[in-house]
Amino acid sequence: MATHKKTRGGGDDGQICTDAQGSIYRIGFARPSKYNGFSPSMLQQLAEAYTELESNEQYRVGVIYGIGDHFCAGLDLSKTKLDTDLFPPDCVDPFNLRPPYRRKPLLAAVQGVCYTLGVELALAADIVVAAQNTRFSQLEVKRGVMAFGGATIRMVERAGWGNAMRYLLTGDEWDAETSLKYGFVQEIVGTGQQLERTMELAEIIACQAPLAVQAMIESARIAQVEGQATAVLNFQTQMSRLRASEDYQEGINSFLERRDGVFTGR
Structure with a gap:
């Protein structure tokens, strides 16, 4: 059950809706008349x-999703100045x-239209679940600009140069199966099931030791x-930090006692 719900903004410019389900913080895009264009x-x-997700220790996992039939149609170019500083510097x-x-950790549930900004927000997440009907496109070249939210980096990393350029340079659409093949998404589910499946994965992650x-x-x-x-050089520092935590001892105890660990993030 949601512990709180908050709406940011509203009106014709759309809004971001947030709510918490236990330790999972959900972030919904709500501007359905514009296919959730930002x-x-x-x-x-x-x-x-995103800053609230990071700063509030109540939350262990974040989930982004589109409200309505579509994830995100990108930026509303009639209202948005194309600038590399889209987000405030004092925020995540x-x-x-x-x-x-x-x-x-951040998970994304995508469906319907997932263009430009939507693709780059999904690529920046850790795990993406796509509905079967998702249509992807990085079509900046059709508008005289380039992708500057990470697509030119992450699409090449995952798909390889030629496969990424096939879509970055043409602006063509691709489907969910292509995204799965290239590692842009991790699972495909029936249309309408994407948020449910994403929440299932988020709940599994939320039960693990947060640190x-x-x-x-x-x-x-x-x-x-x-x-x-x-x-590799950081492994020892990270392991030393984890061994000093209460959750490390809980993990050892749960192993010895043959039970699931109950972790606090301390």
Whole structure:
């Protein structure tokens, strides 16, 4: 059951709706008349919601999703100035391209239209569940601009140069099966089941030791951004920090007692 629900913004410019289900913080995009295309106020609200996820220790996992038939049609170009600084510098970056990097796991449930900004927000998440009907496109070249939210980096990393350029340079659509093949999404489910399945995965993650989950993400990010050797050098520091936690002892006890661990994040 949701412990609280909050709506940020509203009116013709849309809004970001947040609610907590236990330790899972859900962030919903709500501008259905524009296929959840983002206005400037929604960008501000989204960054604030990501910052709340990071700063509130009640939350262990975040989930982003689109309210209605579509995930996100991208930026509303009639209202938004195309600038590389879409998000306030004092907030967590939803693209996860600049420090402070997001520590907590984030999952995305996508469906219907998932274009440009929507693709880049999904690529910046840790796990993506796509509905069978999801249609993806990174179509900036059709508008005289380039993708600057991470697609030129993450699509190449996962799909390889040629496969990424096939879509980055044409602006063509691709489907959920193609996204799964290239590693842009991790699961495909029936249309309408994407949020339910994403919440199932989020609940599994939320039951694990939060500090260990965050250390996994941190290590993988260091390897990706700073290189494998740097990540290896950090193993001992990370393990020492985890061994000093209460959750480490709980993990050992739960193993010896043959039960599931009950973790506190301390």
